Amino acid sequence: MDQAEGLRNIIKNSALSSRPAARVITVTSGKGGVGKSNVSINLAVQFRRMGKKVIIFDADFGMANIEVMFGAIPKHNLADLIYQGKNIREIITMGPMDIGFISGGSGIASLSNLGKDYIDYLVQNLGELDLLADVIIIDTGAGISDAVLEFLVASPEVLLVTTPEPTSITDSYSLLKALNRHPSFDRENTTIKVVANKVGDFEEGRALYTKINAVVNRYLKIPLYLVGVIPEDHELVKAVMQQMPISISNPNSRSAQAFTDLATALETNAKDPVYHKRGMSGFFSSMIRGRQ
Numbered sequence: 001m002d003q004a005e006g007l008r009n010i011i012k013n014s015a016l017s018s019r020p021a022a023r024v025i026t027v028t029s030g031k032g033g034v035g036k037s038n039v040s041i042n043l044a045v046q047f048r049r050m051g052k053k054v055i056i057f058d059a060d061f062g063m064a065n066i067e068v069m070f071g072a073i074p075k076h077n078l079a080d081l082i083y084q085g086k087n088i089r090e091i092i093t094m095g096p097m098d099i100g101f102i103s104g105g106s107g108i109a110s111l112s113n114l115g116k117d118y119i120d121y122l123v124q125n126l127g128e129l130d131l132l133a134d135v136i137i138i139d140t141g142a143g144i145s146d147a148v149l150e151f152l153v154a155s156p157e158v159l160l161v162t163t164p165e166p167t168s169i170t171d172s173y174s175l176l177k178a179l180n181r182h183p184s185f186d187r188e189n190t191t192i193k194v195v196a197n198k199v200g201d202f203e204e205g206r207a208l209y210t211k212i213n214a215v216v217n218r219y220l221k222i223p224l225y226l227v228g229v230i231p232e233d234h235e236l237v238k239a240v241m242q243q244m245p246i247s248i249s250n251p252n253s254r255s256a257q258a259f260t261d262l263a264t265a266l267e268t269n270a271k272d273p274v275y276h277k278r279g280m281s282g283f284f285s286s287m288i289r290g291r292q
């Protein structure tokens with residue numbers, strides 16, 4: 001049995017099993033520092049409040065974003081699962097409100113050159129996340145790296161975080177352009193939803209979306225949807241300093257309210273089966289398959 005066949009079997013088996021698949025949402029941006037990690041953790045809090053089990057996967061291997069924002073230190077990361085034989089439950093750290101998180105650590109970088117046994121073990125273990133979570137939020141690193149693009153093409157649902165800064169707008173376009181060129185990108189299988197962050201008011205957020213959408217529509221023909229508008233909020237900056245999601249430390253703040261609206265907007269299309277079709281096992285299978 002060659003590697004491709006092994007993977008096909010895993011995919012077939014996970015498709016045949018009746019277990020529920022988690023909803024996988026990937027949070028990304030062109031430019032760094034625009035609010036991805038804040039969107040990830042606050043969305044996690046809002047989904048928890050809706051009674052869902054949530055796991056955040058920190059896929060930024062350079063920086064340890066989520067653990068800093070949660071003020072919780074993970075004992076293990078994805079590399080320990082791949083190389084030290086840890087199982088998936090052992091690498092999940094519990095943050096506030098029982099939100100689980102997994103630190104990708106150096107494990108993300110090594111995903112591209114794993115042998116078959118490692119891949120089998122990884123896909124099997126990550127597939128178990130479908131049993132442990134209703135929603136899996138993947139916080140990617142910034143920029144147009146191969147690793148980020150691989151995560152995006154494997155994702156059914158991508159949140160593209162953008163701010164009104166001119167560089168954030170142009171970098172969002174560059175990211176989508178690179179995604180569009182990726183041989184495995186399929187616009188039927190990946191929906192891109194824009195989150196306008198750090199805006200003055202809703203109108204500015206809508207104008208920001210309209211601007212990006214016009215260019216993307218014209219040159220790339222990728223449909224974009226506006227799914228959330230988060231105001232610039234000094235309270236959020238304070239929450240970051242306190243290492244606590246604003247949705248917990250100050251749920252009445254303007255930004256926390258906007259995160260509630262974002263979760264509600266996402267929840268309205270939760271029943272769309274396309275978002276649950278592949279789950280985490282399907283996500284990683286298609287990511288690794290794309291490399292072959």
Ligand SMILES: Nc1ncnc2c1ncn2[C@@H]1O[C@H](COP(=O)(O)OP(=O)(O)OP(=O)(O)O)[C@@H](O)[C@H]1O
Pocket residue numbers: 029031032033034035036037038039060063065141142197198199230231232233234236237240255
């Ligand atoms: N809505 C907001 N209002 C005010 N400040 C914000 C807002 N969103 C983000 N920030 C500021 O931007 C900083 C970076 O946010 P965050 O860490 O979420 O970005 P990121 O995209 O994850 O960054 P990186 O690319 O480094 O991972 C925060 O520490 C905060 O100071």
Ligand SMILES: [Mg+2]
Pocket residue numbers: 036037038060065139
């Ligand atoms: Mg971040």
